Amino acid sequence: MDKWAFGLTMTIVGVGGTFLTLWVLSLVIDLLKKLFPLKDEKAE
Amino acid sequence: MTDSILTGLNGLSSGIVYLFTQGGPNVIMLAIAAALLYLGVKKNVEPLLLVPIGFGCLLVNIPLSDLMDQGGFLRTLYDSGIANELFPLLIFVGIGAMTDFAPLLENPRILLFGAAGQVGIFVTLLLALALGFSQLDAVAIAVIGACDGPTAIYVASQYAPQLLGPISVAAYSYMALVPIIQPPIMKALTTPAERVIRMKSLKRSVSPQTKLLFPIVVTLVTGLLAPKGLPLIGTIMLGNFMRECGVVARLTKASENEIANIVTLFLGLAIGGTMEGHAFLKPTTLAIFGLGFIAICMDTVAGVVFGKIVCWMTGGKVNPLIGAAGISAYPMAARVVQTQGLRYDKKNHLLMHAAGANTGGQIGSVVAAAVMLSVLKGMGLI
Numbered sequence: 220m221d222k223w224a225f226g227l228t229m230t231i232v233g234v235g236g237t238f239l240t241l242w243v244l245s246l247v248i249d250l251l252k253k254l255f256p257l258k259d260e261k262a263e
Numbered sequence: 264m265t266d267s268i269l270t271g272l273n274g275l276s277s278g279i280v281y282l283f284t285q286g287g288p289n290v291i292m293l294a295i296a297a298a299l300l301y302l303g304v305k306k307n308v309e310p311l312l313l314v315p316i317g318f319g320c321l322l323v324n325i326p327l328s329d330l331m332d333q334g335g336f337l338r339t340l341y342d343s344g345i346a347n348e349l350f351p352l353l354i355f356v357g358i359g360a361m362t363d364f365a366p367l368l369e370n371p372r373i374l375l376f377g378a379a380g381q382v383g384i385f386v387t388l389l390l391a392l393a394l395g396f397s398q399l400d401a402v403a404i405a406v407i408g409a410c411d412g413p414t415a416i417y418v419a420s421q422y423a424p425q426l427l428g429p430i431s432v433a434a435y436s437y438m439a440l441v442p443i444i445q446p447p448i449m450k451a452l453t454t455p456a457e458r459v460i461r462m463k464s465l466k467r468s469v470s471p472q473t474k475l476l477f478p479i480v481v482t483l484v485t486g487l488l489a490p491k492g493l494p495l496i497g498t499i500m501l502g503n504f505m506r507e508c509g510v511v512a513r514l515t516k517a518s519e520n521e522i523a524n525i526v527t528l529f530l531g532l533a534i535g536g537t538m539e540g541h542a543f544l545k546p547t548t549l550a551i552f553g554l555g556f557i558a559i560c561m562d563t564v565a566g567v568v569f570g571k572i573v574c575w576m577t578g579g580k581v582n583p584l585i586g587a588a589g590i591s592a593y594p595m596a597a598r599v600v601q602t603q604g605l606r607y608d609k610k611n612h613l614l615m616h617a618a619g620a621n622t623g624g625q626i627g628s629v630v631a632a633a634v635m636l637s638v639l640k641g642m643g644l645i
Contacts, residue, residue, distance in 0.1 A: 233635050
C-alpha cells in the first residue's frame with residue numbers, strides 16, 4: 220500500500236473509530252445510569 | 264612483569280582513551296543526561312521519570328559501559344519489562360487505581376472531548392510519513408500525540424523499538440510542558456466572550472453500581488471494537504475496578520504505590536539505557552521531538568475547536584476552553600483549563616468539567632492507539 224493511502228486510511232478510520240468507540244461508550248454509560256440510578260439517600 | 268602492569272594500566276585507561284577518540288556522541292549524551300537530571304531535580308519536571316531516565320542515560324554513555332549488553336543490568340531491565348510490554352501495562356494498572364472517573368460518568372457526552380483531543384496523533388502520522396518514516400515508525404511517533412507516556416512506550420517498544428528512547432523522552436517532556444504549550448493556543452482560538460462562559464455545576468447522579476460496572480463495560484466495548492488495544496484498556500480498567508469494588512484495598516494501594524513506584528524506576532532506567540550516544544544522536548531524534556511538539560499543539564487545537572463547535576450547538580452552554588483538557592495528560596490538562604478559566608473570570612470554576620474531559624482523554628488516548636493497532640492488524644502490517 221502506498222504511504223499516502225496508508226496515512227489517509229489510518230487517519231479516517233482512526234479518527235472515525237475513536238469517535239465511534241467513545242460515542243458508543245457514552246451511550247452505554249447513559250444506559251448504565253438508567254439501569255442503576257442513584258438512589259435518594261434520604262429515602263433509604 | 265612490566266608487560267602485565269602495562270596491560271593492566273591499559274585496561275584502566277581504555278575508557279578515557281575511548282572518550283577522547285570516538286566518544287563524542289557519549290559526551291553529548293552525558294550532557295543531555297545532566298540536563299534531564301537538572302530538569303527533574305531542580306525544575307521538578309516529571310521527576311519520577313526524568314531522574315531514572317537521566318541516570319540510565321548517564322550509565323549507558325560511560326565509555327565501554329556494558330550495561331546494555333546481553334546480561335547487563337539495563338539490558339535485563341529492558342528485556343524483562345519493555346521488550347515484552349510488561350512495565351507500561353503495570354503502570355496502567357496503577358493509573359486505573361488512581362483515577363476517579365466520576366466527573367466523566369456524571370456527563371458521559373464529555374467523552375467525545377477525549378476523542379477530539381487525539382486528532383493530533385493522526386495529523387502527526389501524516390507528517391511523519393511525509394518526512395519519510397516507515398509506516399510503523401510513523402505510527403509509533405504519532406502516538407506521542409496521545410500525551411500518554413505508557414501508551415507511547417507500549418506502541419514504540421512493540422513496533423519501533425529503535426525509536427523508543429527519543430519517543431519516550433519526547434512524550435514525557437511534552438506532557439510536562441502542557442501548562443506552557445496549551446494556554447497561548449487556548450487564547451488564540453477563543454473569543455473573550457467564550458472564555459468566560461460559566462457551565463452548570465454537575466449534579467451527583469452516579470450510583471456505586473454504575474461506577475463498578477463502568478470498567479467492565481469499557482473493557483468489553485473497546486476490547487470488541489479494537490482488540491489489539493485490549494492490554495492497554497484492560498489494565499487501566501482492572502486498576503479502576505479494584506478501586507471501585509472496595510474489597511481489594513491492599514491490591515489497589517499496592518498498584519498505585521509500591522508496584523507503580525518500582526515499575527516507574529525500572530521503566531525509567533531501561534528507557535535511559537536506550538539512549539546510547541551513537542544510536543540516539545541522529546537527525547531522526549530531532550525530527551521526533553519536532554513532530555511530538557506538533558502533535559500536542561494539534562491535539563489542543565482540535566480539542567478547543569471541538570469545544571467551540573459544541574458551544575455553538577448547545578447555544579453557549581459549554582465553555583470551549585474545556586476542549587483543551589481532552590488530551591490525556593491527567594490531571595495537568597484539567598488544571599490548565601481551571602487556571603485559564605479563573606484568569607478570565609475569577610469566579611468561573613471549570614475544574615469538574617475539565618476533569619471529565621481529561622479522564623475522557625485518558626480513555627480516548629488508549630482507544631485511539633487501540634484503533635490504530637487494530638487497523639494495522641487488519642492491514643496485515645503487524
